[in-house]
Amino acid sequence: MRMVEVKQVSKSFGARNNLVRALNNISFTIDRGEFVGVMGPSGAGKTTLLNIMSTIDRPSVGRVYVAGQEITALPERDLATFRRENIGFIFQDFNLLPALSVSENLVMVLSMLKIPRDEVQKRLAYYSEHLNLNKLLTRYPNELSIGQKQRVAAARALMTQPKILFADEPTGSLDSKSATELLQYLATINLENETTIMMVTHDAFTASYCNRIVFIKDGAFYSEVVRAGSRQQFFNQIIDMQAAIGGGKISDFRNRD
Amino acid sequence: MILETAIKNFRRHLAGRVLYLVALALLVMVSYDCLTTFQDSFISRISQGNPALVALLLLFFSLLGFSVLIIFYANRFFIHQHRSEIGLMIISGLSRGQIALIFFLETLFGELLALGFGLLLGLLTNKLFAMLLLRLMGLRAATNHWFSFSALWKTSLGFLIVFALVGIFDSSRIFSLRTVRLLYPNELGDIRQRNSWLNRLLAWLGPLLVIGGYVAVFKLSWIHFMETLRFSDRTATNTVLIMGALILGIWFCFRNTLPALFSWLQGTKWAYDQQRILDLATTGQEVQFHHQSLTLTTLFVTASVVLLGFASVLYSDGFRNLEEEAPIDLVADRQFHDHVLQQIKAKGGHLQRLAHLPVKIMPVTLHGPKSDVIMSQATMPIEIVGMHNYLQIQRHQKNLLPVILDRNQALFISQDFQYQHVHLHELMRNQVQFADGKLPRLQIVAFSRVYPLGSNLFFGNVLVVPDDIFEQIPSANSRVLVGYRLKKIAPDSPFLKKIDDDSYQSKASRQMRYRHPQQLQKAQITIYQDVKRDLSNAYISSNYSVRGPSQVLLQRVLGAIVFVIGLLAILMTFAWASVCSLRELSEVERTRFDYLTLTKIGIDQHHLLRYSNWKNRMLFLSPVIFGIGNGLLVMRFVGLYLNHLPMKLLYLLTAAVFIVYWCFYLFTSYNYRRIIKMTTPPDQQGR
Incomplete structure (x- = not known):
């Protein structure tokens, strides 16, 4: 079942002399339950693509379908409902609400959705347990370490039980231990709950937790790598592709082998 | 959860x-005080329903309007502060x-707190407010009121409407925000120094418009529009154009000129040798980003200085005019005085005759420096009194200039002279030549603004001459004024007010038709009595005058207006300075991590704080100084027409405006530094 379909999307910034084309007629699909990584050099348009797919931004041209709905045509009032019911988002810099405690950050959206209190508490207990947040629930964001903040951000994104989770460099600010813990957890929920995940990263190790990597360059689809064997082999494939995308064409890289 | x-x-x-x-609480406090005082029956009774009290109502609505503006702007900065959230x-x-x-609830809590606190302050200060107003209006009465339920709910309702109105504006702004801009803020990056021809044009146009506006202020006679307030007049168009050009010029200066200048400075080699210049140059983008609020600050400071200037002019000049009025209760032309006296006596008033003053009239020419300016034409009509009679009046009117005239000398009395921008020593070098060629020329040796028996019964300029000269002047159109002291009737009684009103009616006023050909002998004076008043005729005077009612009215109107204008200017200064402070403090949320990064790469915190101080000072005080300059220029220009403008008082009040902004700058700078110092990498904070 198809979860995301990106059809001939282009995105430009600026005007006339200062026109910058961040995405250039890009198309691809993501099926339900996939864990897809998006990689590419700096300025390739990774974050712009993620923003458009997660309803943060709109494309200049093209269409995006998420969970069967064309999000590029949804009016703002319907987008709010769509986000609540379908989307979770993990940011690189966490974006926790500083005025609210950890538990308040986690339940805020659910409280406004008027979900029964028992259900909210059940989800809070579940994700606190799984992301090891039980002792942090009464603390405020400024009292947390970076790893703790990112776990809270992940729990908050999952509290609404989204159909698709978007993550923008989620391990970018984390040390390797915290990063590994988070990635393992994302891989677990991807497997167990069939939550579709799309993650933007520039790090091959982080990307190796995905099932498929979409490489983009200069705003256009460049290539993709699908995991077939072990994570180590997948990691090597990613490294190879990164080397190829760094200069020349992929065929050049293969020829050198 | 929303509430929480x-x-x-x-x-x-x-x-x-x-x-x-x-600041918001102070606006509420004064609004409540205005309404309570306006509605108070005791004050209304003792001021006899003086229309000047309507100024309080105008102040109330002005404060509501001003509140909309400052809350709107403050909330704009709050939204900026909250954008990532x-x-x-x-x-x-x-x-x-x-x-x-x-967001609405968050701001509403603060606004309700300010409303409650302001109303409480209003209850506490209401008596002081009323006493100050009454004192300025010349009413010596004690008032004990402080609570008015009607004023309380009207003030609350007024401000609640303001809060709701701004809430609607804020909501529409939140609805229009782009999500990507909120999560990936890069506002300053978006404002690139566009090197387009339009940007360069506007950068030059800004200062040109400002300078052009200043030149036009001096060259065009827009003051005429201010005097007449006739919008059909051509000067009205000029005035609007000048003001528009100035505002646009200030806007372009902050939006284009200063950023372009600073950008150019950043590219120069010598800026790197001068740390201060480099610091200044790096604030260019901040100036461009905040150009709107910087323009508004300049306009508000200008408005505050101009309002304070007018308040000080009105206070000093108006009250001086009151002091210059003759302390003689009733003055009447012989032709009318029987009629007036009968009315007063019938009402139980007691009259004591003080002095009489024969007055003659004749065309004259002045010979000397700037005589044409003083006369405004080739010749001028002048009313003449003898020195002996003048000295007789002086016994009862102590504010008359004491002068003893020798042969061929004269004292010149005029209230118009001050508007002609002629120095006194130039007037003193003028000689008076009468239309009657047999009379000798007289040298003007003294000048006064104070008329014997008051100014109401004279057309304009008066000459005091030696008695032998006075005797030789023909008696055509001559008259005798008689001054009385009035007892047993209050000066502000309705009866006297009616007599005063009647004295301005056509039947009681005199008009002079004056023809002024180039040759003095051919100039003619004709005086009309009891004709329909021709408003285009500048020469009108009364036949009788009672001092009390107009004095009282003038004092009360002046008092109320000075009070209202001064209060508005002070509140405007305080409230807008607080908004400027909010602007800077909302900025620190964005920049504090930049400072942290700079610290991490090895830049001394001392240098960072020095730079932040410099940046704050630049953004906070440059529009204030610009505004003060504008305000003083406008008042100086007005001063060209009003030589008596008390500039010293204005400078003092302007210094007070600057000190208020300076104090707010210190508060802001202190908090800004505190937040920067407190900012540490998140992993270094306590867990």
Whole structure:
């Protein structure tokens, strides 16, 4: 079942002399339950693509379908409902609400959705347990370490039980231990709950937790790598592709082998 | 949860918003005081329903309007402060309506706190407010009122409407915010120094418009429009164009000129040798980003200085005019005085005759420096009194200039002279030549603004001459004025007010038709009595005058207007300074991590704080200095027409305006530094 379909999307910034084309007629699909990584050099348009797919931004041209709905045509009032019911988002810099405690950050959206209190508490207990947040629930964001903040951000994104989770460099600010813990957890929920995940990263190790990597360059689809064997082999494939995308064409890289 | 989030946000930001809330509370306080005083029956009774009290109502509505503006602007900075939180809420699935509600509640808590505190202050200060107003209006009465339920709910309702109105504006702004801009803020990056021809044109146009506006202020006679307030007049178009050009010029200066100048400075080699210049140059983007609020600050400071200037002019000049009025209760032309005296006596008034003053009239020519300016034409009509009679009046009117005239000398009395921008020593070098060629020329040796028996019964310029000269002047159109002291009738009684009103009616006023050919002998004077008043005729005087009612009215109107204008200017200064403070403190949320990064790469914190101080000073005080310059220039220009403008008082009040902004700058700078110092990498904070 198809979860995301990106059809001939282009995105430009600026005007006339200062026109910058961040995405250039890009198309691809993501099926339900996939864990897809998006990689590419700096300025390739990774974050712009993620923003458009997660309803943060709109494309200049093209269409995006998420969970069967064309999000590029949804009016703002319907987008709010769509986000609540379908989307979770993990940011690189966490974006926790500083005025609210950890538990308040986690339940805020659910409280406004008027979900029964028992259900909210059940989800809070579940994700606190799984992301090891039980002792942090009464603390405020400024009292947390970076790893703790990112776990809270992940729990908050999952509290609404989204159909698709978007993550923008989620391990970018984390040390390797915290990063590994988070990635393992994302891989677990991807497997167990069939939550579709799309993650933007520039790090091959982080990307190796995905099932498929979409490489983009200069705003256009460049290539993709699908995991077939072990994570180590997948990691090597990613490294190879990164080397190829760094200069020349992929065929050049293969020829050198 | 919405309420809880709003409360927590409010508590988190309270410390930085204290001065703004105090400013808001002061606006509420004065609004309540205005309404209570306006509605108070005792004050209305003792001021005899003086129309000047309507100024209080105008002040009330002005404060409401001003509140809309400052709350609107303050909330704009609050939204700026909250933008990443708003972005997060949007992506979390909260509707824009829910986010707008959280924001509205957060700001409403502060506004309600200010409203409550302001009303409490209003109750406490109401008596002081009324006493100050009454004192300025010359009413010596004690008032004990402080509570008015009607004023309380009207003030509350007025401000609640203001809060709701701004809430609607804020909501529409939240609905229009782009999510991507909120989550990936890069405002300053978006404002690139566009090297387009339009940008360069506007950068040059800004100062040109400002300078052109200043030149036009001096060259065009827009003051005529200010005097007549006739919008059909051509000068009205000129005035509007000048003001528009000045505002546009200031806007372009902040939006284009200064950023372009600073950008150019950054590229010069010598700026790197001068640390201060380099610091200044790096503020260019900040200036461009805040150009709108900087322009408004300049305009508000200009308005404050001009309002304070007018308040000080009215206070000093108006009250001096009152002091210059003759302390003689009733003055009447012989032709009318029987009629007036009968009325007063019939009402139980007691009259004591003080002195009489024969007055003659004749065309004259002045010979000497700037005589044409003083006369405004080739010749001028002048009323003449003898020195002996003048000295007789002086016994009862102590404010008359004591003067003893020798042969061929004269004293010149005029209230118009001060508007002609001629120095006194130039007037003193003028000689008076009468239309009657047999009379000798007289040298003007003294000048006074004070008329014997008051100014109401004279057309304009008066000459005091030696008695032998006075005797030789023909008696055509001559008359005798008689002064009386009035007892047993209050000066502000309705009866005297009616007599005063009647004295301005056509039947009681005199008009002079004056033809002034180039040759003095051919100039003619004709005086009409009891004709329909021709408003285009500049020569009108009364036949009788009672001092009390107009004196009382003038004092009360002046008192109320000075009070209202001064208060508005002070509140405007305080409230807008608090908004400027909010602007800077909302900025620190964005820049504090930049400072942290700079610290991490090895830049001394001392240097960073020095730079932040410099930047704050530049953004906070440059529009204030610009505004003060504008205000003083406008008042100086007015001063060309009003030589008596008390510039010293204006300079003092202007210094007070600057000190208020300076204090707010110190508060802001202190908090800004505190937040920068407190900012540490998140992993270094306590867990």
